[in-house]
Structures are given as structure tokens and as C-alpha cells.
Amino acid sequence: MAQFWFYVFTLVFFLFDYFILAMGLNIQFGETGILNFAYIGFVALGAYVTGAVSLPSSVGTAQQYIFGFNMPFPFSLLAGGVAAMLMAVVVAFITLRRLRTDYLAMVLISLSLVLYDVINNYVRLFNGADGLYNVPQPMAGLFHLTSNAFVIFFACVTGVVALIMWFVMSRVTRSPLGRTFRAIRDDPDVASALGKGVFRYQLTSMLIGSFYAGIGGGLIIQFGGSFNPSAWLPGETFVVFAVIIVGGVGNNVGLLVGALLVETLLIHLPAFLPDIPGHPGLIEYIDAMVIGVALMVMLWVRPQGLVPERVRRFQVPTDELIHRDGHSVEAPVIDTMSATPTPSAMAAHEGEDA
Amino acid sequence: MRYDDNVSAAADGPILRCEAITKAFGGVNAVNGATFEVPRNKITALIGPNGAGKTTVVNLLSGALKIDTGKVHLGNIDITNMERYKIARLGLMRTFQLSRELSGLTVLENLLVAPKVQAGESLFNIFFRPRLLQREEKQNLERALEILQTYGLYALRDNRASDLSGGQKKLLEISRGVMASPSLFLLDEPMAGVNPALIEKIGGYILDMKAQGVTVLMIEHNLNVVERICDNVIVLAEGRTLATGKLSELRENKEVVTAYLGEIINAGPSH
Ligand SMILES: Nc1ncnc2c1ncn2[C@@H]1O[C@H](COP(=O)(O)OP(=O)(O)OP(=O)(O)O)[C@@H](O)[C@H]1O
Ligand SMILES: [Mg+2]
Numbered sequence: 001m002a003q004f005w006f007y008v009f010t011l012v013f014f015l016f017d018y019f020i021l022a023m024g025l026n027i028q029f030g031e032t033g034i035l036n037f038a039y040i041g042f043v044a045l046g047a048y049v050t051g052a053v054s055l056p057s058s059v060g061t062a063q064q065y066i067f068g069f070n071m072p073f074p075f076s077l078l079a080g081g082v083a084a085m086l087m088a089v090v091v092a093f094i095t096l097r098r099l100r101t102d103y104l105a106m107v108l109i110s111l112s113l114v115l116y117d118v119i120n121n122y123v124r125l126f127n128g129a130d131g132l133y134n135v136p137q138p139m140a141g142l143f144h145l146t147s148n149a150f151v152i153f154f155a156c157v158t159g160v161v162a163l164i165m166w167f168v169m170s171r172v173t174r175s176p177l178g179r180t181f182r183a184i185r186d187d188p189d190v191a192s193a194l195g196k197g198v199f200r201y202q203l204t205s206m207l208i209g210s211f212y213a214g215i216g217g218g219l220i221i222q223f224g225g226s227f228n229p230s231a232w233l234p235g236e237t238f239v240v241f242a243v244i245i246v247g248g249v250g251n252n253v254g255l256l257v258g259a260l261l262v263e264t265l266l267i268h269l270p271a272f273l274p275d276i277p278g279h280p281g282l283i284e285y286i287d288a289m290v291i292g293v294a295l296m297v298m299l300w301v302r303p304q305g306l307v308p309e310r311v312r313r314f315q316v317p318t319d320e321l322i323h324r325d326g327h328s329v330e331a332p333v334i335d336t337m338s339a340t341p342t343p344s345a346m347a348a349h350e351g352e353d354a
Numbered sequence: 355m356r357y358d359d360n361v362s363a364a365a366d367g368p369i370l371r372c373e374a375i376t377k378a379f380g381g382v383n384a385v386n387g388a389t390f391e392v393p394r395n396k397i398t399a400l401i402g403p404n405g406a407g408k409t410t411v412v413n414l415l416s417g418a419l420k421i422d423t424g425k426v427h428l429g430n431i432d433i434t435n436m437e438r439y440k441i442a443r444l445g446l447m448r449t450f451q452l453s454r455e456l457s458g459l460t461v462l463e464n465l466l467v468a469p470k471v472q473a474g475e476s477l478f479n480i481f482f483r484p485r486l487l488q489r490e491e492k493q494n495l496e497r498a499l500e501i502l503q504t505y506g507l508y509a510l511r512d513n514r515a516s517d518l519s520g521g522q523k524k525l526l527e528i529s530r531g532v533m534a535s536p537s538l539f540l541l542d543e544p545m546a547g548v549n550p551a552l553i554e555k556i557g558g559y560i561l562d563m564k565a566q567g568v569t570v571l572m573i574e575h576n577l578n579v580v581e582r583i584c585d586n587v588i589v590l591a592e593g594r595t596l597a598t599g600k601l602s603e604l605r606e607n608k609e610v611v612t613a614y615l616g617e618i619i620n621a622g623p624s625h
Binding site for chain 2: 168171172175176177179180182183185186187189190191192193194195196197198201204208250309311312313
């Protein structure tokens with residue numbers, strides 16, 4: 001029975017964690033149009049830094065790593081988020097200032113490969129190919145949790161973190177800043193002709209998204225206690241892309257649905273299935289194919305995702321505005337005159353994404 | 355210098371001076387020493403045969419393309435090869451010959467995004483000054499709705515911009531520029547491909563802009579329109595300014611007639 005709940009809450013953890021990761025990639029790609037094919041690199045950096053700062057000094061252990069500050073949760077997690085942001089600054093200055101979207105995507109793929117090689121071969125950084133392990137479970141000692149209880153506990157902690165980050169993200173996406181991001185996504189030339197310093201906004205979006213990546217990564221290493229190169233093969237970026245494409249780019253609810261379907265049901269659930277007799281590991285491969293096929297099918301039949309981006313409608317007191325200057329309103333070509341007159345709702349956005 | 359200050363419409367002297375600007379694409383000298391001034395608070399037409407370099411001039415003035423040689427001054431500020439968003443912040447807006455709407459945004463959002471500097475575009479303000487944001491957003495919303503009404507797009511405000519018809523997209527682009535409160539508004543063929551009634555209307559809008567202190571430089575092939583609403587005309591041919599003056603004067607100018615007007619007089623007005 002305890003085993004069952006261990007499985008369930010492991011799935012719940014990954015659901016929330018990938019929701020966070022999906023929000024981060026979505027603000028970059030879905031809202032601002034930055035095709036960040038290096039996303040998983042930011043996740044990995046967040047994981048490694050969170051792990052390395054929460055471990056005790058590496059002197060006298062079998063591992064080699066920098067930091068080793070014994071830093072408590074949630075500071076260790078924040079350190080991971082901040083590290084990913086710092087990398088975003090560097091990457092943005094290298095890539096965003098000059099390159100067009102398609103070239104940018106290629107440069108970012110290469111960057112993520114370089115990062116992968118550096119971290120896996122420069123052992124003194126994060127213990128190279130072995131990765132970090134024995135990372136202390138945050139607060140487990142504090143509450144005297146058994147390892148099964150910790151899984152449940154930390155899945156809930158991640159849920160709370162995800163909720164806060166959801167709240168923050170929806171504030172951003174429905175603000176004028178979010179609108180400017182989407183303007184840049186739709187046409188950066190028009191945005192700059194309207195006086196928007198495109199680079200500054202892209203940098204902001206990169207920073208926000210990378211923070212989410214770093215936090216998502218940090219939570220992974222604190223949940224599992226270890227993180228190594230197999231966890232962030234550069235192709236993993238496409239799993240996060242699959243989450244947001246299947247769920248719905250530009251819609252936070254869609255991202256949660258995507259995280260549920262792709263990450264929880266397609267990736268992690270099959271890991272708990274018994275092997276097919278005589279074919280160990282076959283399920284994994286079938287799984288990878290199913291994800292690929294799911295992605296293609298989605299792009300083919302429903303490119304907007306299961307829960308598409310919502311059109312941001314505004315409630316407007318029509319009676320007050322029509323005829324104000326003696327201008328009559330043209331006959332609507334497409335009828336949208338459905339707003340009910342509520343003067344107090346003048347500035348209230350209606351039909352926003354959650 | 356602050357980039358969010360519009361070049362004052364009240365100062366005197368031409369709002370824009372353009373000295374011997376050139377631009378070559380490979381072997382094509384698209385703009386080849388164009389020199390002209392745009393007088394303040396007037397409507398100036400930029401005319402010339404297809405391929406004369408008119409759109410390229412607009413791209414150079416607005417910073418969308420780099421100028422090879424020559425100088426451009428907006429008021430007394432040298433804007434030669436300044437970053438385009440900084441030029442826009444100085445109050446120079448432009449439209450595109452082929453309309454470019456922000457397709458994923460609604461019509462209303464296309465306007466709301468236009469004000470050049472918004473408090474709501476700062477992360478700090480979003481979380482710590484929500485009141486300021488609300489106030490600003492309300493003002494912008496009111497203004498945007500008013501403009502949409504004037505331009506007959508009010509009923510379409512919640513439609514995605516990509517769903518609009520060609521003529522509606524032209525109107526959207528102009529109204530978006532107006533929302534940004536320009537001092538100098540460059541219009542690249544605002545009336546191309548729209549029906550005669552709408553041409554009439556757009557002409558009215560442009561006159562309204564002038565009445566509100568906006569200087570307009572418009573590329574236009576329709577000489578009836580030029581005749582009726584434009585105060586001055588600049589004729590461009592093969593990347594050079596051929597002549598400037600009133601249309602009536604230019605009709606007497608032999609060079610202009612051979613280069614451009616003759617073509618039209620013989621062929622009848624068409625696009
Ligand atoms: N991006 C470009 N690359 C190469 N050549 C270009 C480019 N833009 C314009 N040209 C060339 O420069 C010349 C001027 O083009 P431009 O678009 O400025 O003409 P125009 O006066 O606006 O013409 P029209 O009235 O047809 O719109 C043309 O010969 C065109 O082929
Ligand atoms: Mg042109």
C-alpha cells in the first residue's frame with residue numbers, strides 16, 4: 001500500500017514539476033517567440049547548482065563538486081533558479097542581439113551540446129558523468145520523515161511552489177508586459193517600429209523562463225537526491241516542447257494538461273509498468289515512439305493544442321462609448337457585439353487565461 | 355537625451371531633413387542621394403514610379419534599414435542609423451505597404467500595445483504598483499476604444515487581427531500608429547487596394563491627424579487624393595528627388611511629367 005502511494009505521489013511530483021518547466025518554456029517560446037532549444041540546459045544547471053549548494057563540502061567525500069554550502073531549502077532552490085538566470089543573461093547577449101529565430105534555434109542547440117559536454121567532462125564542477133548524488137532531502141530531518149513519507153511531503157511542497165509560480169506567471173502574461181511579449185512574438189519588426197526595444201523584452205522573457213527552468217531542475221534533484229547526465233540528454237528539451245504543444249501554447253491551463261498527458265501519463269507512468277516478458281526495456285522505447293507520434297499527430301490535427309491560447313476579450317460599456325463623438329459604429333462584419341454593458345468593468349479583463 | 359520625448363510639434367523648421375541618403379542592395383541603387391525636407395504640420399506626398407525607392411526611403415527614415423551614406427535629422431536630432439525603436443520613441447511612426455498586423459493579438463490589443471512607454475511593461479510595476487497599472491490601462495483602453503470607433507473598427511475589437519480583411523488591416527495599422535501619438539507619421543500607400551468609399555474616409559482621417567498636429571508623409575499613387583489632401587509633393591525617381599513643390603506646379607515641370615505624371619496622364623489613374 002505504501003508502495004502504491006509512493007508511485008502516485010512520484011507522478012504527482014512530476015506533474016507539478018513539469019508544469020513549472022512548461023510555464024518557463026511557454027513564456028519564452030509561446031509568449032515571446034524565442035525558440036529556446038537549449039531549455040533543458042537551464043533545467044540541468046538549476047538542478048546541479050541546487051544540489052551543489054545543499055550538499056556539504058565535497059572534501060573527504062567520493063564526489064567532486066563546487067560550492068558545498070549545506071544551504072537549507074528553499075534557499076538552495078532559489079540558488080538554482082538564479083544560476084539559470086545568470087546563464088540566460090550570457091546566452092541572451094550572445095544570441096538574441098543578432099540572430100533571427102531560426103539561426104537562434106540552431107545556436108541554442110549547439111550551446112546546449114557544449115554545456116552538456118563541459119559539465120559531463122569537467123569533473124570538478126558537478127562530479128562529471130556520475131553526476132551529483134546523496135543530495136540531502138530538504139526538511140526530511142526536520143519532520144522525521146520516512147522516505148515514502150518524504151515523497152508525499154515533497155510532492156505537496158512542489159504543488160505549493162507550482163501554485164505560487166502559476167500565480168506570478170499569470171500576472172505577467174496578462175499584464176501590458178505580456179502583451180508586448182506577444183507583439184514581439186507576432187512581429188518583432190512591428191514591435192520595434194512601435195518603440196519597443198525588442199532585445200530588452202526578449203531578455204526579460206529569457207530571464208523569467210530560465211528562473212522557472214532552474215527552479216524546476218532544483219526541485220528534481222531535491223526530490224530524487226541525485227542528478228546526472230542521463231537526466232538531461234539534449235533531446236529532453238523536446239519533451240518540454242511536447243508538453244506545451246500538446247497542452248496548448250500560450251495557455252497556462254493547457255500547460256497543466258500537457259504536463260499531465262505527456263510527462264505524467266506518457267513518460268513516468270510506463271516506468272512503473274512491469275516489463276514485457278523477454279523484452280526488458282522495450283516499454284521505454286515504445287514510450288519514446290508514442291511521444292513522438294503524439295507530437296506529430298497534435299501538430300497535424302490540432303496545432304493550437306488541447307487547450308488553445310484564449311483571445312483576450314475586454315468587457316466594455318458599449319452604451320457609453322457608442323455615439324460619443326457622433327461617430328456611428330460601422331455595421332459589424334463579424335458580429336462580436338456581445339459584451340454586456342457594465343461600466344465598472346471598464347478596465348477589467350475578461351476571459352483571460354487563468 | 356530622452357527617447358520617450360516626442361519631437362515637439364510646436365518647434366519651427368522642418369520636422370524632418372534628409373540629406374543625400376543612399377542605399378544599395380547589391381548592385382541596385384534603390385536610394386541614390388535623395389534630399390528633401392518634410393515641413394511641420396503639413397501633409398506631404400511622396401510620389402514616383404514603381405521601384406523609385408519610396409518604400410526604401412521610409413525604411414531608411416524609420417531605421418528599418420541601415421543608411422549607406424547621408425544624414426537624417428528629426429527636428430534637430432540626428433537619427434541617422436539610430437536604433438529603430440529609439441526613432442519610434444522620438445515620435446516617428448510608420449505603416450507598412452503590405453499591412454503587418456500583430457496577428458495573434460486582438461484588434462483592441464493591437465492598439466493597446468502601441469503607446470510607446472507603458473508603466474505596465476515593467477516587472478516591478480506589475481507586482482508593486484498595481485494601482486498605477488490599472489489607471490494607465492484604463493486610460494489607454496478608453497483612448498483605444500475611441501480611436502477604434504473613429505476608424506470603424508469598434509465592432510471588431512475582440513477579433514484576432516489575422517481575421518480582418520485587407521482594408522480593415524489597413525485601417526488597423528493606421529489607427530495603431532495614431533494610438534502611439536506620433537509627431538511624424540509615415541504612411542506607405544495607405545489607400546492601395548481599398549474601395550473608393552474607404553479612400554474617402556482614410557483621406558478624412560489623415561486630414562484629422564493634421565488638424566491634431568501630426569505631420570504626415572504619405573506615399574501615394576492616386577493623384578486625385580494627392581491633389582485634395584496633400585500640401586506638398588516630393589517626386590522620387592530612381593532613388594533621387596526629382597522635384598518638390600505643389601502638385602499644380604509639378605504638373606508644369608517637364609522632367610516630372612516624363613518621369614511619372616506623363617505615365618499616369620496617358621494611362622489613366624491606376625495602381
Ligand atoms: N530588400 C531588398 N533587397 C533587394 N532589393 C530591394 C529591396 N528592397 C527594395 N529593393 C529594390 O529597390 C528598388 C526600390 O524599391 P522600393 O520598394 O523602395 O520601391 P517603391 O518606390 O516603394 O515602389 P512601389 O511603388 O512599387 O512600392 C527596387 O528596384 C527594388 O527591387
Ligand atoms: Mg513601395
